[in-house]
Amino acid sequence: MNITLRQLEVFITIIKTGNITKAAEELNMTQAAASMALKELENQLGEQLFERVGKKLYLNENGRHLKGYALEIIEKSYELSRIFKSGKVVGELRVGASSTIGNYILPAYISEFIVKNKNVKIMLEVGNTEEILNKILSFDVDFGFVEGFSTHTDLKMIEWIEDELAVFVNINNQLAKRDVISVNELKECEWILRERGSGTREVFEYAMSRSNIPVNVLLELGHTEAIKNAVSQGVGVGCLSKAVLEDLVRLKKIKILNVPFLDLKRKFYFVMHKKKYITTVIKKFMDYLNLH
DNA sequence: CCAATGCTTGAGAGTTGCGG
DNA sequence: CCGCAACTCTCAAGCATTGG
Numbered sequence: 001m002n003i004t005l006r007q008l009e010v011f012i013t014i015i016k017t018g019n020i021t022k023a024a025e026e027l028n029m030t031q032a033a034a035s036m037a038l039k040e041l042e043n044q045l046g047e048q049l050f051e052r053v054g055k056k057l058y059l060n061e062n063g064r065h066l067k068g069y070a071l072e073i074i075e076k077s078y079e080l081s082r083i084f085k086s087g088k089v090v091g092e093l094r095v096g097a098s099s100t101i102g103n104y105i106l107p108a109y110i111s112e113f114i115v116k117n118k119n120v121k122i123m124l125e126v127g128n129t130e131e132i133l134n135k136i137l138s139f140d141v142d143f144g145f146v147e148g149f150s151t152h153t154d155l156k157m158i159e160w161i162e163d164e165l166a167v168f169v170n171i172n173n174q175l176a177k178r179d180v181i182s183v184n185e186l187k188e189c190e191w192i193l194r195e196r197g198s199g200t201r202e203v204f205e206y207a208m209s210r211s212n213i214p215v216n217v218l219l220e221l222g223h224t225e226a227i228k229n230a231v232s233q234g235v236g237v238g239c240l241s242k243a244v245l246e247d248l249v250r251l252k253k254i255k256i257l258n259v260p261f262l263d264l265k266r267k268f269y270f271v272m273h274k275k276k277y278i279t280t281v282i283k284k285f286m287d288y289l290n291l292h
Numbered sequence: 293c294c295a296a297t298g299c300t301t302g303a304g305a306g307t308t309g310c311g312g
Numbered sequence: 313c314c315g316c317a318a319c320t321c322t323c324a325a326g327c328a329t330t331g332g
Contacts (some may be wrong), residue, residue, distance in 0.1 A: 021320065033299055035321060038297095057321090229294085293332105300327080308319075 007041040008070040011049065015059055015067060029169045044240035050132055068256060091281035092121045096135045096144030099201050100241045101268055102126030105161075106145060113288050120281055128198035128222075134221045136273050142282055143272040148198025150271070158270040158291050165203055166184075166256045170234040176255035183213060190218035190235040192207050192227050202226075203266045211261050241263070 013023035014034070025032035043050055049063035059067070072217075080191040097106050102124060110122050117131065125135065129146040135143045137154060149157060167186075193215075194201045201268050208215050218236045221227050224244055231238040248254045270291045278286075286292070 004298095019320070022325095029298095030300060030319075032301080034325085036298080039322085295330105297328090297330085301318090301325085302323105303325105304323080305320105306319105306321085308317100310315105310317090312314090 005074065007037045008074055010037040011041055011063075011066065012070050012142060013055065014038060014050075015063070019057060021080040022235045039164065047212075087193055091119070091164050092123065093124065093281055093285060094123050095143040096125045096127065096132040096141035098129040098132050098148075099126055099194070100143075100163075100200060100244055101145045102149060102243070103224060105242050105268070109289065113285060116288075117284065120284075127203070128197045130197040131269065136271055139144075139273060139276070142276065143270065146269055146271055147266060148202050149269060152227060154274050156272050158272075159270045160270045160289065160291065161253075163266050163268055164242050165200065165207075165239050165260070165266065166249050166261050167237060167239045167264075168231060168245055168254045168256050169237050170232055170246075171252055171255050172234065173255070174235075175237070175257055179258060181257045181259050183211060186213050186259065186262075187268055190216050192219045192221060192230050192238050193217055194224070194227065194240075199266075202239060203264065207262045207264050210263065 008048065009025060010023060010029075012272060013026055014020055017023045020034045020038065024031040025160055025218040027034065029037075038049070045062070045066070047062040047236075048060060051060045051067060070204045089201055095106070095110070103126060106124065114120055114122060125132075125141055126134070129148045130146040132146050133150055133152065133155065135141045135158065136153070139282070145160060147163070167181075175181060175189075178185070193204065205215060219230065221230065227238050227240060228245070231234060232248055239255075242256070245256065249256060270286075270289070276282075
């Protein structure tokens with residue numbers, strides 16, 4: 001015989017109530033049956049879970065070890081019953097997102113979604129585009145949102161929303177006074193950029209190379225906020241998503257430069273493994289974001 | 293039909309707590 | 313400190329249900 005859910009339930013209830021009799025009462029079974037259930041569980045595991053001191057039971061090391069597992073298994077089984085009984089969308093989503101999307105765009109969408117679907121939990125993992133694509137490929141996340149396109153044959157990419165990068169400087173920078181920036185002026189700039197592997201960096205470099213502008217990198221930083229801070233302190237020139245810069249523009253700490261020769265438009269993509277099983281919750285989320 | 297499983301019942305044994 | 317009632321756990325036997 002295997003370990004049963006009932007045995008785990010008895011085990012947890014005994015911990016909760018402190019003795020077998022009360023646990024049995026709570027579970028609507030006789031004390032003897034509860035006692036047997038515990039004994040059978042201990043037999044299955046080949047270890048005692050409680051120390052018997054007199055007529056009292058004390059949870060021992062084995063019991064403490066089992067407790068966490070038992071609670072998790074019981075909770076999952078209850079959840080399963082709830083799903084089938086309620087017909088509601090219940091579940092957990094692991095979502096990956098590249099930095100810009102994960103930190104600035106997605107939280108608002110996720111908040112709205114979980115308010116509408118109270119039984120859904122969402123865990124958001126933020127990394128750079130490359131890291132997120134790898135997590136999707138290894139099924140570590142259910143799906144993700146990234147800034148760059150991938151042609152990987154196992155990935156399904158769906159266009160989500162449009163975004164635009166902006167070149168920006170500290171408000172006191174000479175360039176901030178110019179209406180339009182020239183190619184030559186941009187060639188002189190020292191850049192503070194995201195690391196390679198970041199979608200933002202990729203789009204920026206592609207746009208620069210199309211205009212034949214060499215990129216003189218002063219500093220590479222892994223975080224958007226770090227770049228914003230550095231540039232607003234007067235160090236170098238940055239290029240990040242417009243959506244990310246709104247606060248500093250409003251505070252008049254930075255100025256977005258007019259660089260008409262650079263095509264800084266890009267798209268955000270929804271990405272999923274082609275073999276990923278689409279659960280009800282995933283379907284619901286995709287419908288919510290209008291992804292088809 | 294039989295074996296496995298899980299339950300109840302009833303008996304028994306150890307522990308606790310209280311009154312004398 | 314002793315004796316006893318009450319309490320709590322274990323064990324054995326037996327019953328009902330389920331599934332091969």
